[in-house]
Amino acid sequence: MNKTKVPLFLVFCLFGVVYGYEAKFEPNGHKQTVNWCISQANAPQDKLQAFIDYGCGVVDCSAIQLGGPCYDPDTVVGHASYVLDLVYKKQSSCNTDVGIITTVDPSYESCKYP
Secondary structure (H helix, E strand, C coil), X not given: CHHHHHXXXXXXXXXXXHHHHHCEECCCCCEECCCEEEEXXXXXXXXXXXXXXXXXXXXXXXXXXXXXXXXXXXXXXXXXXXXXXXXXXXXXXXXXXXXXXXXXXXXXXXECCC
């Protein structure tokens, strides 16, 4: 019976290391849920562009400028998602007129969402 306890112990330790690496924890030890605010799939392009114009007056939008890590793909939806999340992180509020909360990290390639 001791032989099965050791491998199971190792499996649970490995699972704990992998799971702990992916998760963020609050100081009290509880798992912290990470959320992002991204563009709604059906949001009108003009409203998304208006939010980009507003948001770039509130946060640093250099990442979505030409040559920035989040410029490509050069779409209103993509740029709005990045700006929505920056404003969400700064103001702790997602603009639900054009944005939606997700728990799936929208980061891609060199474009890292905060």
